[in-house]
Amino acid sequence: MTITVRPLDASRTDDFYRVHCAKHGTDWCYCAAWWVDTWEGWGQRTAADNKALREKLFRQKQYDGYLLYADSRPVGWCQCGQRDLLSKLLQQYKLGRNPAVWAITCLLIAPPFRHQGLANRFLDEILSDLERKGVRHVQAFPRRGENLPEEDVWTGPERLYRRAGFRLERDDSEKPIYGKRLVSKDGS
Numbered sequence: 001m002t003i004t005v006r007p008l009d010a011s012r013t014d015d016f017y018r019v020h021c022a023k024h025g026t027d028w029c030y031c032a033a034w035w036v037d038t039w040e041g042w043g044q045r046t047a048a049d050n051k052a053l054r055e056k057l058f059r060q061k062q063y064d065g066y067l068l069y070a071d072s073r074p075v076g077w078c079q080c081g082q083r084d085l086l087s088k089l090l091q092q093y094k095l096g097r098n099p100a101v102w103a104i105t106c107l108l109i110a111p112p113f114r115h116q117g118l119a120n121r122f123l124d125e126i127l128s129d130l131e132r133k134g135v136r137h138v139q140a141f142p143r144r145g146e147n148l149p150e151e152d153v154w155t156g157p158e159r160l161y162r163r164a165g166f167r168l169e170r171d172d173s174e175k176p177i178y179g180k181r182l183v184s185k186d187g188s
Helices: 010-019 047-057 089-093 119-131 159-163
Strands: 003-007 064-069 075-084 101-109 138-139 169-170 176-181
Touching: 003 119, 010 047, 010 064, 010 075, 064 119, 075 119, 075 176, 101 119, 119 159
Parallel strands: 101 138
Antiparallel strands: 003 064, 064 075, 075 101, 138 176, 169 176
């Protein structure tokens, strides 16, 4: 299987929807959760509401993540971008603004491709790309615990980030914050 990772851009929005689809059971959120102002009413939102928000983000040229391909088929998604763009994230975790910090806030592998180590490879490629782009600090927001139901690990499992060298930056019994300092090509 040939694995590639590509940043989301205007030419790949159809691939975004191929990952977020009924076939995979992922056609409700469209990775809109962090873009709404509050969790209040989140459960009452429809798939159409969330897809409309995603379409609006695309019209605003907000391409906030990466796609994972297996043999040229889109099979994974990771929402990743400047942390300060997600005001709900800042509020929920009581974080101050810092435009230098990036955040990984969603990680999805299509069900037929799970438990094959693809998430590890996906994250490694994303981190390499962030380093090339000059990002120096990235945070992740996994749920605490092992063997959580898949619907509870939409931000990525805690062990994934630990394996990739993320360190615990803020401990919490359920929602810790992990971070990783990245190094530029010149070693800084």
